[in-house]
Amino acid sequence: MKQDSSFRSFSLSLVWIWLVLFALLPFALVFVAGFLSHDNDQLLSLPVTLANFFQLHHSLYLRIFEKSLWMAGLSTLVCLLLGYPFAYAIARIQSPIKHFLILLVIIPFWTSSLIRSYSLIAIVKTKGLLNTLLISLGIISHPLPILFTNTAVLIGLVYNLLPFMILPILTNVEQLDNQLIDAARDLGANRFTTLLRIILPLTMPGILAGCILVFLPAMTIFYIPDILGGAKSVLVGNLIQDQFLIAQNWPFGSAISVVLTILLALLILIYWRSTRGEEQEWP
Amino acid sequence: MKLKNISVASYLTLIYLFFYIPIGVLIIYSFNQAQYSLLWHGFSWRWYQELFADQSLWLAVWHSLVLGILSSSLATMVGLFAAVCLYRYRFFGRQLLYGVLFILILSPEIVMGIALLILFSLIKMPLGFISLLMAHTTFCIPFVAVTAYSRLVSVDKYIFEAAKDLGANDWMTLTSIILPLLWPALLAGWLLSFTLSIDDVMISYFVVGPEFEILPLKIYSMVRVGIKPEINALCTVLFFITLSCIVMYQLLLRKKT
Amino acid sequence: MKKYFFLLFGLFFCVSAQAADNILNLYSWSDVIPQSVIQQFEKETGIKVHYSTYDRNEVLYAKLRANSRVGYDVIEPSSYFVDKMRKQGMLEALDKSKISNWHFLNPVLLNPPYDPKNIYSIPYFWGVTGMFVNTHYHPANSIKKWADLWSDKYKDQLLFLDDAREAFSVGLLSLGYKINDENPAHIQQAFLQLKKILPNVKVFSSDTTVSIMIDEDAALGLSWNCDAERAKRENPQISFVYPQEGFVIWVDSFAIAKDAPHKENAYQFLNFLLRPEIAKQASLYSTYATGNLAAQKLLPENIKNDPRIYPTAAYLRKGSFQTDPSEATLALYEKYWEELKMGG
Numbered sequence: 001m002k003q004d005s006s007f008r009s010f011s012l013s014l015v016w017i018w019l020v021l022f023a024l025l026p027f028a029l030v031f032v033a034g035f036l037s038h039d040n041d042q043l044l045s046l047p048v049t050l051a052n053f054f055q056l057h058h059s060l061y062l063r064i065f066e067k068s069l070w071m072a073g074l075s076t077l078v079c080l081l082l083g084y085p086f087a088y089a090i091a092r093i094q095s096p097i098k099h100f101l102i103l104l105v106i107i108p109f110w111t112s113s114l115i116r117s118y119s120l121i122a123i124v125k126t127k128g129l130l131n132t133l134l135i136s137l138g139i140i141s142h143p144l145p146i147l148f149t150n151t152a153v154l155i156g157l158v159y160n161l162l163p164f165m166i167l168p169i170l171t172n173v174e175q176l177d178n179q180l181i182d183a184a185r186d187l188g189a190n191r192f193t194t195l196l197r198i199i200l201p202l203t204m205p206g207i208l209a210g211c212i213l214v215f216l217p218a219m220t221i222f223y224i225p226d227i228l229g230g231a232k233s234v235l236v237g238n239l240i241q242d243q244f245l246i247a248q249n250w251p252f253g254s255a256i257s258v259v260l261t262i263l264l265a266l267l268i269l270i271y272w273r274s275t276r277g278e279e280q281e282w283p
Numbered sequence: 284m285k286l287k288n289i290s291v292a293s294y295l296t297l298i299y300l301f302f303y304i305p306i307g308v309l310i311i312y313s314f315n316q317a318q319y320s321l322l323w324h325g326f327s328w329r330w331y332q333e334l335f336a337d338q339s340l341w342l343a344v345w346h347s348l349v350l351g352i353l354s355s356s357l358a359t360m361v362g363l364f365a366a367v368c369l370y371r372y373r374f375f376g377r378q379l380l381y382g383v384l385f386i387l388i389l390s391p392e393i394v395m396g397i398a399l400l401i402l403f404s405l406i407k408m409p410l411g412f413i414s415l416l417m418a419h420t421t422f423c424i425p426f427v428a429v430t431a432y433s434r435l436v437s438v439d440k441y442i443f444e445a446a447k448d449l450g451a452n453d454w455m456t457l458t459s460i461i462l463p464l465l466w467p468a469l470l471a472g473w474l475l476s477f478t479l480s481i482d483d484v485m486i487s488y489f490v491v492g493p494e495f496e497i498l499p500l501k502i503y504s505m506v507r508v509g510i511k512p513e514i515n516a517l518c519t520v521l522f523f524i525t526l527s528c529i530v531m532y533q534l535l536l537r538k539k540t
Numbered sequence: 541m542k543k544y545f546f547l548l549f550g551l552f553f554c555v556s557a558q559a560a561d562n563i564l565n566l567y568s569w570s571d572v573i574p575q576s577v578i579q580q581f582e583k584e585t586g587i588k589v590h591y592s593t594y595d596r597n598e599v600l601y602a603k604l605r606a607n608s609r610v611g612y613d614v615i616e617p618s619s620y621f622v623d624k625m626r627k628q629g630m631l632e633a634l635d636k637s638k639i640s641n642w643h644f645l646n647p648v649l650l651n652p653p654y655d656p657k658n659i660y661s662i663p664y665f666w667g668v669t670g671m672f673v674n675t676h677y678h679p680a681n682s683i684k685k686w687a688d689l690w691s692d693k694y695k696d697q698l699l700f701l702d703d704a705r706e707a708f709s710v711g712l713l714s715l716g717y718k719i720n721d722e723n724p725a726h727i728q729q730a731f732l733q734l735k736k737i738l739p740n741v742k743v744f745s746s747d748t749t750v751s752i753m754i755d756e757d758a759a760l761g762l763s764w765n766c767d768a769e770r771a772k773r774e775n776p777q778i779s780f781v782y783p784q785e786g787f788v789i790w791v792d793s794f795a796i797a798k799d800a801p802h803k804e805n806a807y808q809f810l811n812f813l814l815r816p817e818i819a820k821q822a823s824l825y826s827t828y829a830t831g832n833l834a835a836q837k838l839l840p841e842n843i844k845n846d847p848r849i850y851p852t853a854a855y856l857r858k859g860s861f862q863t864d865p866s867e868a869t870l871a872l873y874e875k876y877w878e879e880l881k882m883g884g
Contacts, residue, residue, distance in 0.1 A: 007453030008372055011364035016376075018361055019383050022421040026398030027386050039867060043605060060875075063882055086298050089291050100533045101295075107525055108302050109478045111309065111518045112502050118510065119305035121748070122312065122321040126757055129308065147757065148743045159305070167475060168430055171468045175437050205433040212388065213426065220391040230743035231702045234881045240391050245598035246704065247874035248867075250397070257394045264389050265382075319750040320774050339575070339591065349555045356548055397606060404607035412555055488599055493565035493611045494590050504570040504593035506747040508826070509770070511571075 034255035043250050052255035061239070061256075065263075068236040071150070071225075072218035075157040076165075079214045080207065082158070083165035087206075088199075090166075091173035102170065105163055113160055117227055120159060124152055124228075148230030156224040161217060165210035172206025216264060236260055306522065313515035330516040340501065340517060347481050347498040350412070354419035355476035359469055361420070362427025367461060369428075370435045371443070384425040395422065396489035403490065410492035418490045419480045426479065427472030434468035435461075563588045564805040568616035569792065570595065572665065573813075574825040581812050587805050595747070597621040604630055604797060613800040614809055619791045620705070622661045623654035623864035631660040632796040638807040641814035644834040648853070649791060652861045653720075661793035662810060664819075665828035668851065668859055669706055669788040671781045672699075672763040672771070674756060683760060685784045686714040690733075694740045699752055699761030702744040704877040705862060706762065706788065707734060713785040719860055722869045731876040738880065753778050764790070765848055766828050780848045782855055789859040791831065 034052055036044045055061070090101055108116070123129045124146040131143035146152050176199065184194045200207075222237035234242070236256070243253030313331070317324035334340065369380060387395075399418050400410075408414055442464075446456050462469075484503045491500065502514055566573070570593040578589050594600050597618050603610060608630065617625055625631050636642055639662070649663040673683055677697075683689065689698060689710075700707060709719040711730030721727065742758050752758050753771035763771075768780035794813065796806045812818060819835035829849050830836055836844055844850055851859070865873070 007457065008368075008374075011368055012372070012374060015361060015365045015368060015380070018421070019365075019380070019387075019424070022399070022402075022417055023383050023387050026395060026402050027383075027390065029401055030390075030394055030398050060879055060882060064878070067882075082298065085294060089295055096536065097533075100529065103474075103529050104299065105302065106474050106478060107522070107529070108306050110481060110525060111306065111522055112499060112514070113482050114484075114499075114502055114506070115309055115510070115514060115518050116305050118321065118748075119308040119312070122308050123305065125321060125755060127322055127755055159301070162302075163478075164475070167471045168433055171430060171434050171471050172437065174467065175434070202437075205436050209429050209433045213429065216388050220389075222393075226702070227745070227748060230745065232741070232744060232881065233883075234878050237391055239878065241393050242874060242878070244393055244397060245596070245602055247870060248601075249871065249874070254394070257391055260391070261386055261389045265385060268385070317754075317774050319770055320754040321751045322755050324774070337575070346555065349551050353548060353552055356544075397602065400603065400606045404609070410607070410610055488594070489603060489606070491592070493567065493592050494563070496590070496592055501570075501593065504595040507569065507595045508571050509748075509750050 030254045031258055033251055034258045036251045038249060038251055043248060052252045053259065055252060056256065056259060064234050064236060064239055065260075067233060068219055071153065071157065071235065072215050075154060075161060075218045076211050076215045078154070078158050079162050079165040080211065083162055083210065084169055084207070087166045087169035088173050088203075091170045091176075102167075105166060109160075109163055114223065116159070117156055117224060120152075120156055120228060121147060124155070147228065148232065150229065150233075153225050153229040156228040157218050157221070160221075160224065161214045164213040164217070168209035168213060169203060169206040172203045172209075176202055212268065219260065219264065309515055310519045310522070313512055313519045315512050315515075318511060319509045330512040333511075333513045334516045334520070337513065339496070340498075340513075343496045343498045343501045344517070344521070346412075346495055350415060350419060350497060351477045351480040354416055354423060354480050355473045357416070357420040358423035358476045359427050359473045362424045362472055363431055363461075363465070363469060365424065365428040366431035366435055367457065369432060384428055387422060387425045388429075392422075392483070392485035393489075396486040399486065400489040410490060412492075412495050414490045414492065415487060415495065415497070418486050419483065422483070422486060423476035423479055426475045427469070430472040430475065431465055431468045434465055438464055561588065562586060562805070563590060564802055564809055565590050565592070565611055565613045565800075566809070567592045567594065567600065567612040567614070568794075569593065572616070572792075572826040572828070573822055577813075577818055577821055577825075580818075581809060584812070585805075585808055587808065589809070601625065601630075608797070608799045611801055612797050613802045613806040614794055615797050616664070616792055616794050617661070618793075619652070619654045619789075620862040620864045622793055622795065625795075626655060626660045627864065630798050632798050632800065632803065633659050634662070634796065635807070639811050639814065641811050644814055644816055644819070644832050646831050646833040646836065648856065649831045652791065654791075654861055654863045655793070661795045662814070663791045663793050663831035664813065665792040665823070665826065666831050667765045667790055667829055667849075668782070669701070669709070669762060669764055669790065670768075671760065671783055672753060672768045673760040673779050673781060674753070674775075674777050675779050676756070676777045677759040680779045680781075683781055686710050687785070689740065689761070690714075690737050691740075694760065696740065696742050697759045697761075698737070698740045698742055699749065699758035699763070700741045700744050701749070701762045701764075702746045704873045707877070707880075708873055709788050709862075710734075710762065713783070713787070716785070719786070719788055720863050720865070722865055724869075724872060727869070727872055727876070731880070734876075734880055738883070744881070769849055770827055782851070782858070784858070786858045786860065789856070789861050791861065792828070 033044055035048050035050065037047055037049055039045055090098060093101070125131070126143045126145070126147065134140045135143065180198055181194060184198050189197070220237040222235070222241050225231065225233060225235050225238060240253050240256050243249045243256065314326050315323055316327040316329070365380070365384065368374070369377065403410060403414050442460060443456065446460055451459070482499050484499045487497060487500055491497065502510065505511065505514065564587050566589055573591070578591060581587070582589055600615060600617060601621060601624065622631070645663065649666060650658055655661045671683055671689070673680060708727065708730050711734045712719055712721050712726065715729055715733060717726045717730070743752060745752060749763060749767045750770050753763065753768065754775040763780065765780050768778055771778040794810055796803060800806055813822070814832060816832060816834035816838055819830050819832035820838045823830035823835060823839065836850065847855060
């Protein structure tokens with residue numbers, strides 16, 4: 001059977017040329033930079049060294065990685081818990097208002113995220129809307145110290161990343177075959193069992209995609225810990241930013257990026273292997 | 284049955300409130316008399332007056348819109364091809380392609396920004412609209428690819444076999460089978476890309492040229508002196524324009540059916 | 541489908557076709573030059589000005605470092621960045637003969653340690669880093685020295701600038717050292733000292749400082765004098781204090797990038813900015829103090845005589861300019877700063 005090769009060669013070349021030029025090459029530059037040094041005159045210079053990578057052994061950097069993993073993981077979990085039911089409910093709606101509802105999720109995110117974060121500040125400030133409301137209703141007597149704490153950072157992360165969890169799950173749930181669910185019911189499964197044994201496994205690709213699209217940005221975002229968290233801790237995103245901009249230590253910044261990339265890739269791989277069911281077109 | 288509907292509707296409403304209360308706050312503060320305070324100090328039209336006199340801001344909005352539309356469309360195209368290739372073909376370097384896509388999502392923006400800047404200076408490409416377009420398209424591609432792929436994976440494989448038996452070549456399979464099946468995922472990918480593009484700061488900071496100002500940069504660079512509520516006014520105006528367009532589109536659709 | 545493609549192509553050509561005539565590319569801090577000034581310049585000279593902005597010196601530096609031919613003409617680095625950039629050949633030596641309005645500049649700001657003889661930079665805006673206190677919570681005279689901030693009664697109340705150099709200046713000054721001290725032992729002592737103040741720090745921020753002050757999220761702390769001034773307009777209880785041990789004088793200077801494509805236009809613009817009337821407008825708009833002495837004299841009485849905005853020579857004696865430290869010192873600062881942020 002002869003494979004029609006024109007489509008294959010066209011699409012492969014298009015994809016490869018673009019990604020090699022604008023993704024692979026820059027990343028290769030970064031990878032190489034991780035092995036270089038720097039001095040007063042040059043941002044990147046010889047000698048080639050492994051010192052940048054060894055520097056990461058220091059407990060300070062391990063603590064930074066640990067804290068970032070914790071924050072990103074927590075945000076992903078919260079996004080999943082909030083987003084899955086939401087995506088499921090919307091995807092199962094039959095009426096034409098569905099598309100409108102989906103767009104309603106996205107529209108707020110066409111507003112600058114910085115301005116929205118400032119609005120969050122206005123809400124959780126000491127004299128902000130939330131505290132004023134709660135105090136005037138008599139629920140609390142002293143303002144809740146939310147702003148400039150980890151809670152505020154979590155709220156900010158979840159707020160900015162929730163659509164990235166909702167959309168992939170939504171597109172996945174949409175092509176759930178109703179017959180499978182009906183069949184399960186006919187065989188006597190209650191709602192909970194249907195959810196656990198049929199729906200969740202079938203929507204796993206969407207869940208996975210959502211988790212990736214939330215967890216990864218959560219690891220590298222820098223302005224939310226700064227403006228909502230009072231910049232009182234350094235997360236990996238801030239660390240890399242500082243190395244490139246303030247310390248002007250491009251080699252070290254590159255090394256951190258490389259390690260972060262490898263670490264996250266490993267995590268994804270492990271999670272993948274453990275949830276893989278039947279054979280699919282996936283490594 | 285009714286109880287289930289009510290609880291579902293309540294949950295949806297709660298989440299929508301979560302999304303929209305900060306937007307509401309944003310809109311209210313565009314009428315705030317105070318310039319720096321984030322508390323309410325009285326009503327004023329001042330910021331709207333300043334907004335409509337500020338030409339440079341509207342130019343930046345226009346630039347961001349065009350950039351967003353073009354880069355999302357380009358990214359959707361390339362992302363679609365990438366997803367299809369990964370799904371259907373076994374080819375040399377397949378794992379590497381996965382790797383590159385993930386690296387794009389994983390890379391911190393500042394690293395990508397500086398790397399692209401160095402790349403552009405090495406190949407002597409002048410910085411401006413084109414460099415910005417290339418950069419934005421690039422970081423949007425993996426989002427489209429991942430969304431399209433997760434949908435492709437759930438498609439019944441036998442459809443492709445049947446198509447091949449009926450004599451369809453790959454181009455026809457693309458246009459008659461994949462596109463119709465995948466268009467919701469492609470639309471989702473396009474919307475995701477557009478959202479990412481019109482709000483990107485770090486990468487744009489480094490690859491933008493002097494003659495092409497875009498909105499997120501303009502906003503972001505105001506933080507040091509304090510973001511004026513004029514920006515709130517702008518966001519409010521844009522928000523209502525977008526909302527009206529979508530509502531109108533929805534009403535038109537209703538009329539057709 | 542085809543319709544969409546045509547639309548996309550149309551948009552593409554619409555935007556990429558930019559006229560490249562008589563232009564000037566200005567790359568500076570946001571919102572420092574009012575539109576009226578830009579428009580006046582454009583009208584007088586026929587040069588079109590593109591005003592791009594950044595929110596911190598580091599971005600300016602990184603961008604020009606990675607690609608010196610980016611295309612910016614006039615830039616606005618702060619004190620020690622002028623030092624860093626001139627040492628690395630990123631700035632154009634100014635031809636003073638093309639800047640006839642040079643003599644309007646305030647001699648106090650000329651010949652600073654970060655740019656001897658002002659070969660490369662024009663000091664345009666300036667100010668100091670001191671302390672602010674919200675008199676509603678603490679009396680105005682309760683803090684006179686940096687060392688006062690360490691007191692236990694200020695637990696979880698301080699605003700600290702999110703800037704390693706500024707923070708370490710505070711540490712060094714409180715111990716009696718100079719702000720540009722590069723002795724590793726002194727820097728370590730400053731680090732240990734700053735560790736002790738951490739429980740008092742409620743927030744690190746360089747960006748939302750004014751709203752933090754006005755909305756009373758922090759009762760006292762570090763502040764640039766211009767920020768305290770702005771805060772005072774919306775909350776009269778904010779009071780700015782010059783610390784007795786000394787303070788940083790910061791200067792935002794205009795300079796020309798080494799590979800600027802439109803150098804002649806750049807000189808015209810700089811000379812235009814130095815006109816007293818223009819400098820006065822820029823100062824009133826941006827609320828920064830102007831480095832142009834003639835312009836300063838044109839300002840309203842309540843501003844030019846306010847020692848918090850225009851410190852007299854008596855106050856200024858205690859101030860010093862920041863210079864660029866060596867790579868080793870910079871690395872040390874960065875390492876300690878991260879440790880401080882992570883809780884020491």
